[in-house]
Amino acid sequence: MTQASPPRLAGIELGGTKTIVTLGDGTRILESHALPTTTPDETLEAAHAHLSAWQAASPLAAIGIASFGPIRVTPDAPDYGTILATPKPGWSNTGVLEMVQAHFACPIAVDTDVNAAALAEHAFGAAQGCSSLVYITIGTGLGAGIVIDGRPVHGLLHPELGHIRTRRAPGATFAGTCPFHGDCIEGLISGPALEARLPVHPGKLDPASPAWDEVGDDLAELLSTLLLALSPQRIVIGGGVATRQPHLIERARKRLPAILAGYLPDLEPAAIETMICLPALGASAGPVGSLLLARNILIERDI
Structure with a gap:
């Protein structure tokens, strides 16, 4: 008996700064393109151009959308796949799923970019064999995906760990940059927060500088909270x-x-050295995760 070929899948990793569209032979990346995340129309039209070319060459079996949040991830919600109130200018109330569905009739799955990356690290990366993991991304914002027994955690919405408040170091005065909460952890250690709180641009500051001490303390407080809570x-x-x-x-x-x-x-x-680590998949975690979302919806629908 011949083994069935892997499905032809596509993924969109929608990040705060860049968007990556990926074509996969199953979850094996065949082709990938990075695009700047500008306005919703510009960004998704650019993604659509690549997906349409792939679709024209050979039909896509499914598409996975891994997006920055907050985004509605409950499939039976009327606004499933819609970005909610976000600090990203121009993206609040963007119906990402609706905009993609307008062009493609195949099954489309939506989850957060961090949940997708967590799925990828669980399946192929640094968390293989683990029944529980947290994937944190620190960049334009701070997000975290949680995977338990191979499934991403959802609830009323999805985990928004970037907006929790953690204990501050004694004497800390930095007010934070989050437009919603000020000194939540995203407002303290995301890329824009570091540019605001450090004496020079983070890329130019000596790693040995004591200016990093409070930042390291803030990250440690987040990790402590996750270890104790989850x-x-x-x-x-x-x-x-x-x-x-x-x-x-x-x-x-x-x-x-x-x-x-x-x-x-x-x-x-x-044990801490082993438990807390960088992604084994590096920058590929998000793109592979978007393909996993596409694969998983086919499995769920028994297609």
């Missing part, structure tokens, strides 16, 4: 800030034992 087996930290400033992860790892104060005795330094 008890994940792996925390994967991606995004432009994390990959360009890996010393921040090391600072946070070293700070964690003092914050936890011995409460989780299994988390010795060696």
